[in-house]
Amino acid sequence: MIGQKNFFLDEDIAKQFNVDRNAILMESGEGRTYRSGNIVLKHINNDSLEQTKWIIDLFHNINEDGFRVSRPIASLDGKWITNNGWSAWIFLEGNHEYKRHIPLIINAIIDFHKAIKNVPRPSFFDEDSEYRRSDRYAWGDLPNKINPKIEPLVKKLFAFRKPVEGIENQIIHGDLGPANILLVDTLKPGIIDIAPYYRPVEFALAIFAYWIGPWTGDMEVLKYFEKINHFDQMLVRAGIRMLMTKSEFNMQGDAYEEYSKSTNLIIKYLEQK
Known part of the structure; x- marks a missing residue:
């Protein structure tokens, strides 16, 4: 990935979602989104907390038929969003080469x-x-x-x-x-x-x-x-x-x-x- 940056997750966050602390800062995500293995972790601003909760509920329950979405992952203590504002999502494979599709x-x-x-x-x-x-x-x-x-x-x-x-x-x-x-x-x-x-x-x-x-x-x-x-x-x-x-x-x-x-x-x- 061009311009990718390595990032070391806090030990507490890595434990909450059972991921490796070695992560990559993703190009999209406003500098608050990281990938560790097949998990994407997002740090949520307080002003978008309500919307994020709504999106989590939407994608947790959605029936994928004809499309794929990234589904949310609960932390080890069963929370969709941790007390310090982190959420986790399944990483979706793919590229953006749309012209043939x-x-x-x-x-x-x-x-x-x-x-x-x-x-x-x-x-x-x-x-x-x-x-x-x-x-x-x-x-x-x-x-x-x-x-x-x-x-x-x-x-x-x-x-x-x-x-x-x-x-x-x-x-x-x-x-x-x-x-x-x-x-x-x-x-x-x-x-x-x-x-x-x-x-x-x-x-x-x-x-x-x-x-x-x-x-x-x-x-x-x-x-x-x-x-x-x-x-x-x-x-x-x-x-x-x-x-x-x-x-x-x-x-x-x-x-x-x-x-x-x-x-x-x-x-x-x-x-x-």
């Missing part, structure tokens, strides 16, 4: 969301954050104040937005980029690091389409999504959410150029419809 991934995303269709909307979705606000802007009214550098791009996309009918909100994975999908030729696609939102499944698919299409400049891949209900409108909302997230975090420099290119590709795609 796009139809398979689309089916796995659909199957994953079928499995969680009836999960109730949790109360922490009402919390205020840059990500939650950006999601609301993609579906509702824009705020009065937008990063002036990207405001023209947002308003261009907003002009394409239309009401949609016949789709239902449910719990979705709202950040399905290639980094959160693991592929092995002999296994079903793995879906990891859920970012939960309450939106239509079609929107989750549009997020995936955004990352492999406009973001990479490969608009040909959008042909795989033609049968998705209201796909164009979902892609518009995905583009708005991406831009508004960067506005919330005061996007600057190279990030602007990247999001500008992907947004203009979406606009060109819609203009040709």
Whole structure:
């Protein structure tokens, strides 16, 4: 693994989950995620504790049919989260080489969301954050104040937005980029690091389409999504959410150029419809 860093786990944590103290700091995971053997250990921030408990319950009980997930592992004393904020998960094998597997991934995303269709909307979705606000802007009214550098791009996309009918909100994975999908030729696609939102499944698919299409400049891949209900409108909302997230975090420099290119590709795609 390029850039991997060795890490020595505290003896207490290693004992709690019966793992070797020699671990690797994983590239994803915001510097708080480590792998020891086939176990992934995550150190949880207090502000994400409620969401982590909810995710543990979701993945502990989920029926894997057409997809794989990383299941939680209890500590030796039966806790999902230790007193000092550690959780453990089964490591999923796989790579992120999605190009040969796009139809398979689309089916796995659909199957994953079928499995969680009836999960109730949790109360922490009402919390205020840059990500939650950006999601609301993609579906509702824009705020009065937008990063002036990207405001023209947002308003261009907003002009394409239309009401949609016949789709239902449910719990979705709202950040399905290639980094959160693991592929092995002999296994079903793995879906990891859920970012939960309450939106239509079609929107989750549009997020995936955004990352492999406009973001990479490969608009040909959008042909795989033609049968998705209201796909164009979902892609518009995905583009708005991406831009508004960067506005919330005061996007600057190279990030602007990247999001500008992907947004203009979406606009060109819609203009040709």
